[in-house]
């Protein structure tokens with residue numbers, strides 16, 4: 209009995225590791241040393257990344273380091289990876305809202321950490337670590353929203369681009385300040401920004417380190433909605449209500465919709481079509497489909 213349980217545990221663990229490898233970009237073959245960089249990042253503690261999974265299938269992920277405008281310390285980078293793993297294993301999940309504590313989003317990586325890992329090996333490993341995490345975040349079968357309150361700067365701006373949607377409160381700003389720090393995006397925010405706003409606008413935002421408020425973000429297609437409330441709790445309630453219109457309904461169907469879009473966004477057409485066929489097979493004749501066939505709703 210104990211042996212069977214142990215074997216089952218090993219199988220589940222192996223499956224999980226393999227799934228994470230598939231969803232990640234970098235492994236040892238790319239010179240990436242995950243354990244090394246995690247050990248290094250653990251040396252720079254402070255703040256936390258908190259996750260609350262609600263019964264309605266929406267999770268709230270809070271970047272919590274308000275003393276430093278929610279800048280990412282080393283331990284927060286590691287915690288973000290852990291929270292993403294938790295979300296990958298949340299089979300009832302449908303939506304995700306990422307926001308910052310203290311009514312501001314995130315001021316990027318903690319500059320104290322940046323200084324300590326400014327050598328090339330640590331920098332490359334940190335870059336691959338964060339790209340892996342944000343790629344897995346982007347590929348979650350959850351509809352994700354960055355609720356931008358206050359400032360989303362540097363790595364914080366990059367994080368917003370790993371979400372499906374960005375909602376901005378009055379007075380908030382997304383700003384790729386990297387150039388002013390002698391940098392370019394390295395957490396995948398450059399590649400994602402070009403796909404969101406096109407190469408011309410992306411170049412202006414990166415090379416000009418331009419401030420993007422709600423109005424301009426809407427015009428660029430960088431944000432989907434300017435929320436009316438600047439108040440922290442009210443804005444979160446508005447974001448939850450906005451997201452609910454898309455997460456309403458059975459988890460299997462909402463998750464399948466996100467998977468179809470992820471495949472179409474990332475794969476060449478023929479591969480995307482085949483993947484779409486496979487995902488279609490998971491809902492065709494499923495409980496929601498059969499129930500709808502009985503109900504025969506009119507889509508007026």
Ligand SMILES: CCC(=O)SCCNC(=O)CCNC(=O)[C@H](O)C(C)(C)COP(=O)(O)OP(=O)(O)OC[C@H]1O[C@@H](n2cnc3c(N)ncnc32)[C@H](O)[C@@H]1OP(=O)(O)O
Pocket residue numbers: 275276277279315316317318319320322359361362363364385386389391394395
């Ligand atoms: C991946 C690449 C990257 O992310 S590179 C990092 C890019 N980020 C930055 O350079 C942000 C630098 N910070 C700022 O420009 C300002 O602090 C901003 C965010 C505009 C906020 O200004 P303001 O509202 O006046 O607050 P403040 O400057 O007094 O900040 C409060 C305390 O927080 C700190 N803080 C802020 N951001 C960071 C950061 N990224 N790393 C470390 N500390 C940060 C400030 O230094 C300040 O701390 P203290 O009160 O002076 O001890």
